[in-house]
Amino acid sequence: MNCIPCAEYIIVALMIGSAILAVEWRDLLAAAVGMAAVSLFASILFFLLQAPDVAMTEAAIGAALSGAVVIFAIKRTQRFETEEEERPGWWIRW
């Protein structure tokens, strides 16, 4: 069985999972990491779809630079959207 298509399906599933986590996480720092993970998986997917130049741009800009800029913005503002959310998330509380 040729397994390049199933690798693509796994990567798409990982992308959707990271995107949902990036939206759902209340900790904005974790959400920024989730957003960078979406870009990283997208760049692997671009490489598998034979677009290496788009893959390089996506890895450099999407995963590294835009994630860094969002993290700097969080550092200049605040890490949580509201005050009462400043406790560990559900994945720690459980």
Added chain:
Amino acid sequence: MVSVLKRSLAIITLLIIGYWLAQGLAGVPFGQDRMLVGKYYLENVKAQTGAVNAVTAIVVNYRGFDTLGEVTVLFIASTGVGALLWRRKKRRTAKTEGSVVLRTGSELLFPFILMFGTYIFIHGHLTPGGGFPGGATIATAFLILYMAFVDYEIPHRLFEPLEGLAGMGYVLVGLIGLAIGSYFLFDWIWQTWHWGAANLGRLFSGGFIPIIYTLIGLKVGTELSGIVDSMLTEEVRE
């Protein structure tokens, strides 16, 4: 209660839009060659531009004016960040030094990342990549230095004139084309002189594509490092 209602409404709307898009796109053949213009580019790219990489030839040569607009968009974004975060006197205010692993690794990797970025934009007409990925790679090298050392700043005196000169150089190459040929961004090196026709597929070929991509790479690299710098420096009060 209201938030649950709102959320379920949003999810239902998303599902409807997704179903509608999937229905619309299901009939579109993916990856099949239906467009005549793509075929034209692939057949004529070597003879008309001298570049082996068709993507780069389309971006810089056939669609050069669009790329100039793209560079302008990036320039406006960088200007906006600079204007929003402008202060009279700015300095790094980070307090925690990077760990030993980060500092040693960044010192070790910095020249190699710079070299790889330069390789990407110089070989844009031969291998995948070009000015934008190369410039972004160079900017990540400076980002690593910013994260590793508390008092590192980019050489502003070198970077800011370089950014302006690279942008002007792009327009200048286009204007020389207008003077020699008949239109803006006319590929004068390839079309009039056929310079590099003997070594097609090697470094010195491809008309003005390597020149323009070097300029774009320098411009994007300095611009994105400038954005990182203006995000990381803060105002100091005397």
